[in-house]
Amino acid sequence: MKQRVLSILVDNTSGVLARVAGLFSRRGYNIDSLTVGETADPRYSRMTVIATGYDQVLEQITKQLAKQEDVRDIKVLDPENSVNRELVLIKVRVSPEQRQNIITLTHEFGGEIVDVSTRSLIIQLINKHSKLEAFLMLLQGYEILELARTGMTGLSRGMDDVRYLK
Secondary structure, X not given: OEEEEEEEEEEOOOOHHHHHHHHHHHOOOOEEEEEEXXXXXXXXXEEEEEEEEOHHHHHHHHHHHHOOOOEEEEEEOOHHHEEEEEEEEEEEEOOHHHHHHHHHHHHHXXXXXXXXXXXXXXXXXEEOHHHHHHHHHHHHHOEEEEEEEOOOEEEEOXXXXXXXXX
């Protein structure tokens, strides 16, 4: 089984998310991660979908998506030729003795503390999925009170596959 990251340019219209997600559910495919946001052109949105499956299933997903009326472009984001990021917010219970260790660890991973209270910190970290997982592993000795993740979003590197729509 493989994981495939799809960058899908779609019309920015109501119901497009439901139609794309419905395509997955009707065929019994699972979505591992899904992010959606408006592009620089407000007529379009970009969806980043991560799906896991065998090659044949992943090819079928891509072909079925291309048939959707709202879909304007699909790119498979190869990890070597794309930039992918995910945001995580983590609320950690901290004692006064633990506070500096958590702050130091956060800064070593390029994160920042975005909220401080007497008994907790909220950490914001934006990075590749593997770096976020490594950071979370290092937090295992602390009590994570809440955690929220955005899911991955990404763009291909360079100009070769940029699609201009009119």
